[in-house]
Amino acid sequence: xxxxxxxxxxxxxxxxxxxxxxxxxxxxxxxxxxxxxxxxxxxxxxxxxxxxxxxxxxxxxxxxxxxxxxxxxxxxxxxxxxxxxxxxxxxxxxxxxxxxxxxxxxxxxxxxxxxxxxxxxxxxxxxxxxxxxxxxxxxxxxxxxxxxxxxxxxxxxxxxxxxxxxxxxxxxxxxxxxxxxxxxxxxxxxxxxxxxxxxxxxxxxxxxxxxxxxxxxxxxxxxxxxxxxxxxxxxxxxxxxxxxxxxxxxxxxxxxxxxxxxxxxxxxxxxxxxxxxxxxxxxxxxxxxxxxxxxxxxxxxxxxxxxxxxxxxxxxxxxxxxxxxxxxxxxxxxxxxxxxxxxxxxxxxxxxxxxxxxxxxxxxxxxxxxxxxxxxxxxxxxxxxxxxxxxxxxxxxxxxxxxxxxxxxxxxxxxxxxxxxxxxxxxxxxxxxxxxxxxxxxxxxxxxxxxxxxxxxxxxxxxxxxxxxxxxxxxxxxxxxxxxxxxxxxxxxxxxxxxxxx
Amino acid sequence: xxxxxxxxxxxxxxxxxxxxxxxxxxxxxxxxxxxxxxxxxxxxxxxxxxxxxxxxxxxxxxxxxxxxxxxxxxxxxxxxxxxxxxxxxxxxxxxxxxxxxxxxxxxxxxxxxxxxxxxxxxxxxxxxxxxxxxxxxxxxxxxxxxxxxxxxxxxxxxxxxxxxxxxxxxxxxxxxxxxxxxxxxxxxxxxxxxxxxxxxxxxxxxxxxxxxxxxx
Numbered sequence: 162x163x164x165x166x167x168x169x170x171x172x173x174x175x176x177x178x179x180x181x182x183x184x185x186x187x188x189x190x191x192x193x194x195x196x197x198x199x200x201x202x203x204x205x206x207x208x209x210x211x212x213x214x215x216x217x218x219x220x221x222x223x224x225x226x227x228x229x230x231x232x233x234x235x236x237x238x239x240x241x242x243x244x245x246x247x248x249x250x251x252x253x254x255x256x257x258x259x260x261x262x263x264x265x266x267x268x269x270x271x272x273x274x275x276x277x278x279x280x281x282x283x284x285x286x287x288x289x290x291x292x293x294x295x296x297x298x299x300x301x302x303x304x305x306x307x308x309x310x311x312x313x314x315x316x317x318x319x320x321x322x323x324x325x326x327x328x329x330x331x332x333x334x335x336x337x338x339x340x341x342x343x344x345x346x347x348x349x350x351x352x353x354x355x356x357x358x359x360x361x362x363x364x365x366x367x368x369x370x371x372x373x374x375x376x377x378x379x380x381x382x383x384x385x386x387x388x389x390x391x392x393x394x395x396x397x398x399x400x401x402x403x404x405x406x407x408x409x410x411x412x413x414x415x416x417x418x419x420x421x422x423x424x425x426x427x428x429x430x431x432x433x434x435x436x437x438x439x440x441x442x443x444x445x446x447x448x449x450x451x452x453x454x455x456x457x458x459x460x461x462x463x464x465x466x467x468x469x470x471x472x473x474x475x476x477x478x479x480x481x482x483x484x485x486x487x488x489x490x491x492x493x494x495x496x497x498x499x500x501x502x503x504x505x506x507x508x509x510x511x512x513x514x515x516x517x518x519x520x521x522x523x524x525x526x527x528x529x530x531x532x533x534x535x536x537x538x539x540x541x542x543x544x545x546x547x548x549x550x551x552x553x554x555x556x557x558x559x560x561x562x563x564x565x566x567x568x569x570x571x572x573x574x575x576x577x578x579x580x581x582x583x584x585x586x587x588x589x590x591x592x593x594x595x596x597x598x599x600x601x602x603x604x605x606x607x608x609x610x611x612x613x614x615x616x617x618x619x620x621x622x623x624x625x626x627x628x629x630x631x632x633x634x635x636x637x638x639x640x641x642x643x644x645x646x647x648x649x650x651x652x653x654x655x656x657x658x659x660x661x662x663x
Numbered sequence: 664x665x666x667x668x669x670x671x672x673x674x675x676x677x678x679x680x681x682x683x684x685x686x687x688x689x690x691x692x693x694x695x696x697x698x699x700x701x702x703x704x705x706x707x708x709x710x711x712x713x714x715x716x717x718x719x720x721x722x723x724x725x726x727x728x729x730x731x732x733x734x735x736x737x738x739x740x741x742x743x744x745x746x747x748x749x750x751x752x753x754x755x756x757x758x759x760x761x762x763x764x765x766x767x768x769x770x771x772x773x774x775x776x777x778x779x780x781x782x783x784x785x786x787x788x789x790x791x792x793x794x795x796x797x798x799x800x801x802x803x804x805x806x807x808x809x810x811x812x813x814x815x816x817x818x819x820x821x822x823x824x825x826x827x828x829x830x831x832x833x834x835x836x837x838x839x840x841x842x843x844x845x846x847x848x849x850x851x852x853x854x855x856x857x858x859x860x861x862x863x864x865x866x867x868x869x870x871x872x873x874x875x876x877x878x879x
Contacts, residue, residue: 579772581724582732587679590725591723594723
């Protein structure tokens with residue numbers, strides 16, 4: 162069982178002693194060169210006059226009619242140079258700050274934006290509502306393996322302003338850094354910034370320690386979303402980190418080859434990063450590459466194939482070679498993930514193991530999702546966490562030193578005798594045996610027998626929901642957030658913005 | 664003074680400090696303390712607490728075994744000093760071993776240790792032991808329970824031979840037989856006439872309590 166006790170939120174990255182490189186220097190260089198040639202000769206579509214003008218002003222080759230931006234390599238590199246390799250994504254307290262690129266390992270997200278949930282009380286599948294986001298935020302706040310969070314579901318009870326309600330639910334139910342990936346229009350972005358300023362205390366404090374970040378999905382191949390990119394420009398203006406995610410589907414929205422798909426992904430993300438750096442040099446960025454494939458028999462979309470995972474992890478080297486941090490790996494629940502489905506289990510395990518070993522700055526982590534990230538089930542977050550617990554152990558590698566070589570112990574025990582009775586063995590198991598696991602239940606002897614981890618996980622989630630109270634936010638800030646979201650609810654321009662770019 | 668010594672003996676067992684336990688046992692005899700009281704109020708109290716710590720998940724097997732070994736070190740000093748007719752109180756007297764042709768030790772040792780930690784007097788006769796050797800140990804130790812372990816489908820048949828041998832030796836009414844090991848099942852245990860079957864060391868304690876007619 163995991164330790165269930167009243168405690169404050171904390172965060173814990175996973176640092177890997179084991180390292181892998183998928184691409185060699187020459188291969189990285191070839192993909193980078195190819196990316197720059199694509200940007201220079203083919204360009205990326207930015208369907209926003211505001212963005213096009215900004216590109217034109219700095220000397221990019223802009224076709225206003227086709228809304229296409231072509232970027233020379235030296236111009237791109239000039240602006241990438243200001244994108245920081247290290248920066249902070251702040252929590253409510255400094256000890257919850259994620260210092261991206263600090264070398265302390267991979268920080269994990271609780272991501273999501275699932276449209277449906279499994280109701281925790283009744284077990285029925287239904288559309289997600291704001292309360293589900295609040296509950297999941299409290300669970301994520303409790304688990305140290307989670308350092309950053311998205312609203313984990315859509316607030317389907319809140320209409321067009323669902324993303325802002327999601328942010329409110331996260332800010333008021335967790336002290337950890339909050340990121341939005343669904344604020345996709347300029348008007349909503351301004352409200353989100355207002356909320357972040359309210360949480361931080363002032364615009365200046367927000368710039369210093371941004372408590373909010375944004376992830377923007379690019380449109381494949383080689384295009385950006387109008388609302389999304391205009392929201393990104395607002396966030397960048399206020400010093401709010403902006404990540405760009407490319408989701409090339411091999412053979413559908415990108416070439417079928419990983420190298421070609423990586424080229425597409427880098428062109429999309431780097432062009433977006435350049436725009437935010439023109440607006441606010443030094444604002445934090447990151448890249449995320451999430452490739453998929455299609456089932457060639459049915460056209461069904463798959464996140465969890467081996468080739469897609471390999472492409473994904475190669476993105477770590479590609480991002481780092483451009484001096485940009487990366488958010489790697491698919492979300493847990495990205496494949497046809499059902500509990501007890503061994504295929505989904507191994508896909509999730511090796512994807513995250515490779516991501517950590519490749520040195521990803523951040524990774525999608527325990528989320529509680531399944532069915533291709535479309536269904537949130539609170540207890541499942543503990544199964545995702547369980548895999549990271551194993552990955553944490555594996556990536557510690559093997560310690561070789563006089564103590565672990567254990568010559569004295571071997572000599573003492575001789576040719577017979579059980580090492581189980583050795584004092585050193587006792588110490589070893591005390592530190593090594595996974596106490597914090599839903600797979601191995603403690604308690605009375607009869608309770609130590611195998612129990613279905615689903616039951617154990619459910620018990621743990623029940624306890625967390627009943628007992629974990631994140632450090633309370635001040636009433637005045639809560640009220641301020643409420644008023645901002647309330648104003649947004651009455652603001653018809655959000656509806657117009659959203660429908661305008663659909 | 665004696666209360667203080669009992670506490671120290673108990674603590675040595677809880678901490679698994681064999682050297683301390685040995686020194687304390689000698690000290691107790693030098694001071695003229697009653698060895699039976701030292702066992703009952705010191706060592707046994709300590710091992711009972713170890714059993715509770717293990718049951719609650721606080722202690723793991725290594726600590727349990729280290730504590731049981733520690734107790735044995737002190738017992739080896741105190742027991743010979745018991746006055747004639749004095750006998751320490753035990754839940755039951757167990758003879759445990761792995762059957763003939765089978766060299767697997769771990770399961771049998773764990774069960775023996777668990778039983779020791781739960782107040783049974785355990786005589787571990789080792790591995791690859793014939794039915795005759797089991798019978799001899801039962802007689803020698805006036806055992807009330809026999810534990811026969813087998814890990815192989817080929818050697819599990821020896822468990823039946825031990826039961827038959829006990830019957831032939833007229834000991835069947837004196838002792839209860841527990842069997843265990845990977846291939847053994849409850850139905851096999853029933854079929855060969857065993858009195859108890861346990862699938863692991865923890866449930867073996869419950870079964871042994873039941874067989875000893877003591878409260879679990």
